[in-house]
Amino acid sequence: MTTRDSADLGAFTFECGQAIDDLRVAYETYGEFDGDNAVLVCHALTGSQHVAGFAGGGSETSGQARAWWNDIVGPGKAIDTNDYYVVCANVPGSCYGTSGPASEGPDGDPYGTDFPPVTVGDWSRAQRRLLDHLGVGRLRAVVGGSVGGMNVLDWAARYPDDADLIVPVATAARLDPQCLAIDAIARRAITTDPNWQGGAYYGTGETPDDGLALARQLGHVMYLSKASMADKFGRRSAGRDAIRDTFPSDPAAGFFPYRDVESYLDYNAERFVERFDANSYLYLTRAMDDFDLSEGYESDADALAAFEGEALVMSFTGDWHFTTDQAEELAEAFRTSDVGVAHHVIDSDHGHDAFLVEPEKVGPPLRDFLDSGLAGRSVTDTVESDEDDESDFAPVHNSLFSG
Template sequence: MPVSNGSATSFKVSLDEGLILECGTHIAPLDIAYCAYGTLSSARDNVILVCHALTGDQYVAETHPVTGKPGWWSRTVGPGKAIDTDRFYVICVNVLGGCLGSSGPKSLRESGELWGTDFPPVTIRDMVSAQSKLLDHLGIGRLFAAIGGSMGGMQVLQWVASFPERVGAAMPIATAPFHSAQNIAFNEVSRQAICGDPDWHGGRYWEKGIVPAKGLAVARMMAHITYLSEEALTQKFGRRTRRDTVSSPAGATTGNSLFGEIFEVESYLRHQGSSFVRRFDANSYLTITRALDYFDLSADYDGDLSAPFRGCSTRFCIISFTSDWLFPTSQSRLLARALNKAGVNVSFVEIESDRGHDAFLLDEPDLERTMRGFINGAAEQAGLGGHNAS
């Protein structure tokens, strides 16, 4: 079994038994790519699973191999940080349906061809089931904690609903127990942008040696607006303009600037779109956004959100942000009330922030203090040594 010695290590395993998805399709073998940080204790009781968001990946705390940028949560995961790799063995898995090593549309099927648009629909529950198979493969029976934001928070919730006996503590951040109609609508606009790209070719764009760059970039631009608050956009860009020297994500100038200038926020969004195209697969984007849309923890319980958590001994800390309009605090309160109704040990923290949904990825001192406090308390309850008070 691969075990990190304290530095980041990337792995990929292929499980011959595969996984039967909720839709009934059997994916075999099942490929799972992940990164691990820290050292696994002899009792295997210090494991924290970090679950990534929609456009994240397993490179949570190390230089990304495609972009060359720091890991998406490197400010939070590492030695002496809120998720302390000096104390815990931290695992982050590329989700099922992703495009950086785990089984997904870019994977080869038995015929030797890429799955592409033929890759079956997956759910958040399928993603969690794949992660549980990885833990089985690694000989890890129980998680000290599962932590994640946005879609990662949905995975945390599904972990407890599916495997309550395997999760000691859970921290869902900036998330919800189901995807709202508004969020589904945003995702559909993004999907239509991709499918409407002339280079889409029915989802078999790789056969032409191209990608639907324009559509995928617009999808990213659309999503990125929802990650920020109006106040954050105003503070960062206002109505400032700059010379129109920036190309559109597909490489052609837009040709509609006034007096040779564009707004700085336009330039920012173009940059977000063009950089995203270089690291993410369009078919994976469609697959994962669909999984988000169909997520609803109460769907199998006649709308009773407390039902999946009855009898659960997992300790919860739910975190939301005041300016998050993508996953507003009202949805976190709904979840907290359901957990209380189920008799679960739950704390809820709403953090004042003007940064919108992306606040969980940024430097937010109150978030760090909350995470440290919860993790230390859960570790003390679990009888794990050490204390991270910095």
């Protein structure tokens, strides 16, 4: 059984201290709740509650982002909706039905940039409120990738008793300064677009599409890797029939090829601006940039110390948005705080996107971890267990920690 709905959760005070009178949260659920089988899935920056296809409905977009983890979530899949009750909620500040800058404010107009600043902590708090509304107390697991993985980490710190298992995927305890810089540039691309109009573009007939397109293109560069871009596009021309019309250009540009990589970026940016709100992009990237697991604690380990469940940290060798080194630091924080953890490193050229596009590598350890915790057969760790003498030469080893 699947549901697509939204809940009016009443007044909500954000971490910044500002409040709104009625927080609406749009969500989807898959499977049947049996009291202890709930899995909260946290979406990435521009994702939505539409994590999987509906029965008979494939991965249709339904006016939202496409079902972004349809290869992982569903009947018989790694997060098996025959076994688990999956909940995914659109985060506050986004634009897929949950309250955000584009939502109607108290005066009947969109909030615009009067919407309170949001944090990853606000996302967790809204999700907790939604789960209470749905009658879900303790969760079997909280799972999410990218900034959705930060959302997972925030859950472990904020609600340490509320989940048996957490799975932060392709994420880190905080963004590194290189990614902070790129996010800042992306926001500047939006705010310098004259159509942004200080954020008050709703109803004017002009939206900051150029700026949002540039921001999205920067995102794509972060989500891919050198290797995947070389493999996908090389330096090839997009061909004589390809039309450059997304952005203005000048006659001199015509002497040079319009390359595959440009065509890809332009095409995807055009699609993106049709589905995403520019102010939400500002709000959500700021939440990501601001997240720091250790904030309010002595350290990352201190933030995680109260968590009593087990953690599966997953990372990807080709990911430069969130690196395997950052994931290892995170795993080390879990180890320091005596939380059972495995750091499962996946060898992939697909960059950050790997967590979305390599379900055959992500699925097995995720499935086995949900079933059996750290004892799961496909779960590997970067640290050798003492008993595991035979695997001395493998770079990544099966963990023998049991759940």
